Amino acid sequence: MILPSLTDIRAAHSRIVPFVHHTPVLTSTQLNRIFGCTIYFKCENFQKVGAFKFRGATNAVLSLSPAERAKGVVTHSSGNHAAALALAAAMNGIKANIVMPSNAPDVKKNAVAGYGAEIKFCEPTLRAREETTRIIMEETGATLIHPYDNFNVVCGQGTAALELLDQINSLDIVVAPVGGGGLMSGTSTCVKGIDQDIKVIGAEPLNANDAWESLRSGTLIPSENPHTIADGLLTSLSDFTFTIIKNHVDEILTATEESIKECMMLIWERMKIIVEPSSATVLAIIKENPDFFRNKRVGVIISGGNVDLRNLPF
Amino acid sequence: MILPSLTDIRAAHSRIVPFVHHTPVLTSTQLNRIFGCTIYFKCENFQKVGAFKFRGATNAVLSLSPAERAKGVVTHSSGNHAAALALAAAMNGIKANIVMPSNAPDVKKNAVAGYGAEIKFCEPTLRAREETTRIIMEETGATLIHPYDNFNVVCGQGTAALELLDQINSLDIVVAPVGGGGLMSGTSTCVKGIDQDIKVIGAEPLNANDAWESLRSGTLIPSENPHTIADGLLTSLSDFTFTIIKNHVDEILTATEESIKECMMLIWERMKIIVEPSSATVLAIIKENPDFFRNKRVGVIISGGNVDLRNLPF
Structure with a gap:
């Protein structure tokens, strides 16, 4: 298994920089006072398609060979990665096939279709998704761009932390949310590559704590049918992301659904910014672990801002 | 009647700059495509207390004489100006008395109380507000800081446009919302002082179009019991703000409630930012007047971001 290095993340950044937004880092005096530390929010909710996923998808698309570009890309996702890959492919004149469960919300179908991707619907099971994807790959020769179990995707996701450490000096801790582990893998590789002394913490919903369980036991333990408001963090680690996270992440901390909602x-x-529940998880673990973060300079990755405004949890 | 000049607004800016946020100007490729022009959003929703009102209140407080400072300030408001004056006074060690209607929402009462102001409740009528304010002034000698019918407040509000024109070159048009006219007065004085060729447009709800009516007829015509979702724009112009607006504003354009909601x-x-309905009015008039704005470079003042998240219009 070839693992990414800081050099790979720097190369990814050079590659994607003409295509992605250089997102701002925001602070809030009020939140600093409430939580007793200084928090720097790297705002990937302002990224294209409203999520960090556009970084990884863009790096993956730009890393294709000419022969691969001609045959297009495929993925299965109903979330931010689907929109990210659709737009990244469209911006580079590459065909994207997106496998979505037939019960995906209309707003997500429309977003992906709006970027010009071809949508293939399937039954809402992992088996049906993977089978439909396999058939498309066989028929078209398209390259699979997995949402997180992919070297180039992980390198792209790591570029948010690369920018954050360039924007803010002397951080003590960097926090990112953990779902499938793509963002956490890229973030931890980047941060530890730059400075071994910065602590890297994963934020996970207590209700989908497979990374916490896996790190504690030393074995990959997927979550089974997790239920959490943080809908971007339902997926479990892969062997690839688990290996990276074992190498580089200091600790996984978890937060309750109540904390996540309150912090959102x-x-x-x-702050007057729209963040999705998955992003609020990074603040929720700070809230639940005040001693750990007290008086520290903490960088957090705000992963995205895609929420259904007609169906809010408050 | 002494009217403010660009010089007064520059002086206000020097005075308040250590206290206020220098707010960012954001853009959105998607919104530019939808509306056929290039829009620069001056984000006063990120200002302290979540609204531009903090600029005017701070300038008014800093313009007091030592004798006036010792006796404190007073205003009647249940909105952003109340919170703004409370915080501006607190930051300068000055006592603030805020007259609020007894039926004001708890969230607003708590915000003002949280900044350490003394709240006096009164019946929810203009007469009761003014009478209660008068009594406080007599008893304490406090200086009235009116939300918009005040020279120093208008000069402070104009500093948002001063920053905008410094941040973005070659604007064709500047748009600000019109309620009592404080922001519009400061904005138009500033913009025309810098460049007579930039058009200055006021944005008003059709349902509270007193500025539109007044400018058309040449006489001050207050709105009577207006109903609009843009709750920051319910108030009518004063003689003072009407005079300034007649001098400097090219046109008032109005928007329907539907447009305001849609644009919010x-x-x-x-954009993944939280703006209040009053702020969405500036985009709604662009939507309703596409020919006027087509291919133009348009600066808009996003006035604030204070909304009740448990009671949204969508």
């Missing part, structure tokens, strides 16, 4: 509302109210 | 949702969804 706090960010909306105090 | 568009800003939330596409």
Whole structure:
């Protein structure tokens, strides 16, 4: 298994920089006072398609050979990765096939279709998704761009932390949310490559704590049918992301659904920015572990801002 | 009647700059495509207390004489100006008395109380507000800081446009919302002082179009019991702000409630920032007047981001 290095993440950044937004880092005096530390929010909710996923998808698309580009790309996702790959492919004149469960919300179908991708619907099971994807790959020769179990995707996701450490000096801790582990893998590789002394913490919902369980036991233990408001963090680690996270992440901390909701509302109210529940998880673990973060300079990756405004949790 | 000049606004800016946020100017490729022009959003929703009102209140407080400072300030408001004056006074060690209607929402009462201001409740009528304010002034000698009918407040509000024109070159048009006219007065004085060729447009809800009516007729015509979702724009112009607006504003354009709601949702969804309905009015008039704005470089003042997240219009 070839693992990414800081050099790979720097190369990814050079590759994607003409295509991605250089997102701002925001702070809030009020939130700093409430939580007793200085928090720097790297705002990937302002990234194209509203999520960090556009970084990984763009790096993967730009890393294809000419022969691969001609045959297109494929993925199965109903979330931010689907929109990210659709747009990244469209911006580079590459065909994208997106496998989505037939019960995906219309708003997500429309977003992906709006970027010009071809959508193939399937039954809402992992088996049907993978089978449909396999058939497309056989028929078209398209390259699979997995949402996180992919070297180039992980390198692209790591570029958010690369920018954050360039924007803010002397961080003590960097926190990112953990779902499938793509963002966490890229973030931890980047941060530890730059400075071994910066602690890297994963934020996970207590209700989908497979990374916490896996790190504690030393074995990959997927979550079974997790239920959490943080819908971007339902997926479990792969062997690839688990290996990277074991190498580089200091600790996984978990947060309750109540904390996640409360912190989402706090960010909306105090910072006037829209973040999705998965992003609020990074603040929720700070809230639940005040001693760990007290008086520290903490960089957090706000992963995205895609929420259904007609169906909010508050 | 002494009217403010660009010089006064520059002086206000020097005075308040250590206290206020220098807010960012954001753009959205998607919104530019939808509306056929290039829009620069001056984000006063990221200002302290979540609204431009903090600029005017701070300038008013800093312009007091030592004798006036010792006796404190007073205003009647249940909105952003109340919170703004409370915080501006607290930051300068000055006592603030805020007259609020007894039926003001708890969230607003708590915000003002949280900044350490003394709240006096009164019946929810203009007469009761003014009478209660008068009594406080007599008893304490406090200086009235009116939300918009005040020279120093208008000069402070104009500093948002001063920053905008410094941040973005070659604007064709500047748009600000019109309620009592404080922001519009400061904005138009500033913009025309810098460049007579930039058009200055006021954005008003059709349902509270007193500025439109007044400018058309040449006489001040207050709105009577207006109903609009843009709750920051319910107030009518004063003689003072009407005089300034007649001098400097090229045109008032109005927007329907439907447009305001739609544009508020568009800003939330596409830009991932929280803006209040009054702020969405500036985009709604662009939507309703596409020929006027086509291919222009348009600066808009996003006035604030204070909304009740548990009671959204969508």
